[in-house]
Amino acid sequence: MTNTELKIKAxxxxxxxxxxxxxxxxxxxGGSLSAADMFTFLYFEExxxxxxxxxxxxxxxxxxxxxxxxxxxxxxxxxxxxxxVEDLKTLRHLGSYLQGHPCMQxxxxxxxxxxxxxxxxxxAVGMALAAxxxxxxxxxxxxxxxxxxxxxxxxxxxxxxxxxxxDNLVVIVDNNGLQIDGKVEDVCSVYPIAxxxxxxxxxxVEINGHDFTEIRxxxxxxxxxxxxxxxxxxxxxxxxxxxxxxxxxxxxxxxPNDEEFAIAMADLDKIAEQxxxxx
Amino acid sequence: xxxxxKIATRESYGNALAECGKDFxxxxxxxxxxxxxxxxxxxxxAFPDRHIDCGIxxxxxxxxxxxxxxxxxxxxxxxxxxxxxxxxFEQVRNSIGYPHLNVKIGxxxxxxxxxxxxxxxxxxxxxxxxxxxxxxxxxxxxDDVEAKAAVRAAIEMEGPVYLRFGRAAVPxxxxxxxxxxxxxxxxxxxxGNDVTIIASGxxxxxxxxxxxxxxxxxxxxxxxxxxxxxxxxEELVIASAKKTGKVVTVEEHSVIxxxxxxxxxxxxxxxxxxxxxxxxxxxxxxxxxxxxxxxKYGLDGEGVYNSVxxxx
Numbered sequence: 001m002t003n004t005e006l007k008i009k010a011x012x013x014x015x016x017x018x019x020x021x022x023x024x025x026x027x028x029x030g031g032s033l034s035a036a037d038m039f040t041f042l043y044f045e046e047x048x049x050x051x052x053x054x055x056x057x058x059x060x061x062x063x064x065x066x067x068x069x070x071x072x073x074x075x076x077x078x079x080x081x082x083x084x085v086e087d088l089k090t091l092r093h094l095g096s097y098l099q100g101h102p103c104m105q106x107x108x109x110x111x112x113x114x115x116x117x118x119x120x121x122x123x124a125v126g127m128a129l130a131a132x133x134x135x136x137x138x139x140x141x142x143x144x145x146x147x148x149x150x151x152x153x154x155x156x157x158x159x160x161x162x163x164x165x166x167d168n169l170v171v172i173v174d175n176n177g178l179q180i181d182g183k184v185e186d187v188c189s190v191y192p193i194a195x196x197x198x199x200x201x202x203x204x205v206e207i208n209g210h211d212f213t214e215i216r217x218x219x220x221x222x223x224x225x226x227x228x229x230x231x232x233x234x235x236x237x238x239x240x241x242x243x244x245x246x247x248x249x250x251x252x253x254x255x256p257n258d259e260e261f262a263i264a265m266a267d268l269d270k271i272a273e274q275x276x277x278x279x
Numbered sequence: 280x281x282x283x284x285k286i287a288t289r290e291s292y293g294n295a296l297a298e299c300g301k302d303f304x305x306x307x308x309x310x311x312x313x314x315x316x317x318x319x320x321x322x323x324x325a326f327p328d329r330h331i332d333c334g335i336x337x338x339x340x341x342x343x344x345x346x347x348x349x350x351x352x353x354x355x356x357x358x359x360x361x362x363x364x365x366x367x368f369e370q371v372r373n374s375i376g377y378p379h380l381n382v383k384i385g386x387x388x389x390x391x392x393x394x395x396x397x398x399x400x401x402x403x404x405x406x407x408x409x410x411x412x413x414x415x416x417x418x419x420x421x422d423d424v425e426a427k428a429a430v431r432a433a434i435e436m437e438g439p440v441y442l443r444f445g446r447a448a449v450p451x452x453x454x455x456x457x458x459x460x461x462x463x464x465x466x467x468x469x470x471g472n473d474v475t476i477i478a479s480g481x482x483x484x485x486x487x488x489x490x491x492x493x494x495x496x497x498x499x500x501x502x503x504x505x506x507x508x509x510x511x512x513e514e515l516v517i518a519s520a521k522k523t524g525k526v527v528t529v530e531e532h533s534v535i536x537x538x539x540x541x542x543x544x545x546x547x548x549x550x551x552x553x554x555x556x557x558x559x560x561x562x563x564x565x566x567x568x569x570x571x572x573x574x575k576y577g578l579d580g581e582g583v584y585n586s587v588x589x590x591x
Contacts (some may be wrong), residue, residue: 063346089475103377104378105378113377116373116374119342119370121372122339123343123346123349124346125346126347126348126354131345133347153338153339153370158334159334163334184578
């Protein structure tokens, strides 16, 4: 896909996030929107997957370690054809297969249940290890929040992945700079992030997480890196794409009301127009 | 009794893994720097490529096992019960229990028979913790024969299983041709009419000894080995309680939430019966030789005999 096509898709993914969270009257739009470009790149460009065969044995795997941004993952999966986009509106409703946090038994395309921070990366490491044990060449991607790096298990998992040289593992950090209680550096600084992963024997790449050229180059570097895992640390804007959510910690885990929903969708429509005009 | 064969169930665990390694090519064993103590080293020797030492990081080991299982492996994670069930509780609950993954937890050094290491390492709460996780099977084998059978049965079933093994050598009590192990099925070892003694793990032997002494006093005790705490063999427990009218539970675990708790839950709802729970009372353990601790906490044959006598 060209960058323009990816931008259009990412905007659709963002709309799906807003639709879902608005309908649920709950959920986590901020971190879903900041990672929307990465979700889009993974599911529309990078990963070897088949929406018609979600359990395909040799598929690439994705673990959403920051499981609260399930609306972003669900929207990417729906837009990619795993299930109807219309169903995003059932997010968090009683009886829906779109649980508040990812549930692998319920949702087609979800490779691992997650939501308790720090645990997803370990599962991703286990999948990468399974590929090595079996001599398979599938790859494993996992997305973490920057606040999530405060969980000790992240570093247990990173130490193992680095020590065992799991070069089929890509750890992506969504560095939107905000967590529930405020800025990550004020709550309990996680910086410097890249140096930490380097010390754990990772190849590291620092990029703008909203620039598809940079995302593409980072993924290429990860694919070419042998003998160690790669960490992609992407600077992002929490709430990206929705004017009143951008850079606001308050929109970490809050749903827009009807009025805010209308503004958000108008914001995204405007972005869609700009994409078609500029390209 | 001096010539009774004694084997620690952790030893049985290691041997069973090594034996099953040939039959189950997807079996992989994970440890957290305790391969010598948990006896997974026996498996490691036979299948070095399928033994993964995760270092001292039990929570990560649990997540790795979850990931491995989603890719078709049958992982066993091994550590002391304190860490496998205690430190790890939330990882087991969310990364294994909630997605109902095919991970087996081999927890060794459970209970007070850890001995000299003392309270920090004597986990008397693991069965209670694991039992509350939906879909988790919980097995507490009583000896070498049962431990080995339990490991194989756990591999053969789909879904998470918690297996509890001990550090200290214990008598082999199930070495008989008609022994059959079935997950969820209790075993009546001795029929009786006056009182039912339901035991698990190393306390099954104590229950048998107590029953012998009770018989000498003219008291007929029924002895049931409940190796599977969950799912509990409710039918057997209820039938025996109805027959004898008095139930005693014996376990090397807190009296809160383990075998005693499970038996009381089912009887209070389905066949109200007076129950005495023998086990570790609401307290922490302490350092000392395993055998002396078992005596001090009243879990040996003599202790169980005295408690049952006072109860009936």
